[in-house]
Amino acid sequence: MQFGIVSLFPEMFTALTHGGVTARAIECGLVQLHFWNPRDFSHDKHRRVDDRPYGGGPGMVMQVQPVRAAIQAARAFYGADARVIYLSPQGRRLNQAGITLLARDSRLILLAGRYEGIDERVIQHDVDEEWSIGDYVLSGGELAAMVLIDAVTRQLPGALGDAQSAQEDSFCQGLLDYPHYSRPACIDNQAVPDVLLNGHHAEIARWRLKQALGRTWLRRADLLAKHVLTPTQQTLLAE
Numbered sequence: 001m002q003f004g005i006v007s008l009f010p011e012m013f014t015a016l017t018h019g020g021v022t023a024r025a026i027e028c029g030l031v032q033l034h035f036w037n038p039r040d041f042s043h044d045k046h047r048r049v050d051d052r053p054y055g056g057g058p059g060m061v062m063q064v065q066p067v068r069a070a071i072q073a074a075r076a077f078y079g080a081d082a083r084v085i086y087l088s089p090q091g092r093r094l095n096q097a098g099i100t101l102l103a104r105d106s107r108l109i110l111l112a113g114r115y116e117g118i119d120e121r122v123i124q125h126d127v128d129e130e131w132s133i134g135d136y137v138l139s140g141g142e143l144a145a146m147v148l149i150d151a152v153t154r155q156l157p158g159a160l161g162d163a164q165s166a167q168e169d170s171f172c173q174g175l176l177d178y179p180h181y182s183r184p185a186c187i188d189n190q191a192v193p194d195v196l197l198n199g200h201h202a203e204i205a206r207w208r209l210k211q212a213l214g215r216t217w218l219r220r221a222d223l224l225a226k227h228v229l230t231p232t233q234q235t236l237l238a239e
């Protein structure tokens with residue numbers, strides 16, 4: 001999977017190379033990151049990329065020329081059909097289904113805004129989709145782009161040590177994840193549930209499913225309302 005990143009702060013993305021799933025995926029070439037900094041494309045002698053908004057008001061706006069030129073360079077590299085995604089609080093809200101959808105692409109160009117945002121003409125003419133990571137406003141699109149890259153990477157075959165762990169994560173099967181415990185079996189008078197210690201796989205699976213259902217009911221009843229039990233889940237609960 002290739003991510004082309006159009007950003008004024010490409011160095012922020014080194015965070016993805018510090019340990020864990022994304023670092024491994026980048027190291028082994030499963031994920032490739034390429035950068036285009038609008039500043040490198042600016043025609044301004046001081047490499048400016050922003051100007052005051054027409055109509056007045058606070059803040060600055062990223063200008064068409066350098067942002068468009070950076071996007072065009074990314075498109076020239078990946079091919080004209082590479083989708084351009086603008087990370088924006090006004091976009092479609094990102095969730096696990098959206099991540100699964102995005103993970104089907106083999107390359108995506110991610111556009112990170114700064115200041116008050118990007119000149120609307122870029123969004124209208126150079127962007128294919130807008131995605132938001134939540135109903136709050138960040139100072140820039142870089143963190144949002146990294147959230148997207150991390151979540152998409154987890155979906156790529158071979159990215160996780162154990163592929164099943166992605167399947168059992170919250171939202172993957174429409175439920176929240178069950179609780180996890182590790183050694184020791186008892187600490188500070190707090191014991192691991194007995195069922196997890198008896199080695200009976202069907203009982204463990206049934207307990208985990210019940211926990212996942214219970215948690216989803218308590219914490220995210222909206223998800224439970226839409227959930228349809230799989231045949232395996234039905235069998236487990238019937239036993």
Ligand code: SAM
Pocket residue numbers: 086087088089090111112113114115116117118131132133134135136137138139140141142144
């Ligand atoms: N004035 C804009 C608005 O209210 O819609 C917000 C601009 S914000 C300060 C600067 C940049 O951060 C945006 O261009 C966008 O790229 C990014 N950003 C902010 N919040 C975001 C969110 N919730 N999801 C994705 N990107 C976000």
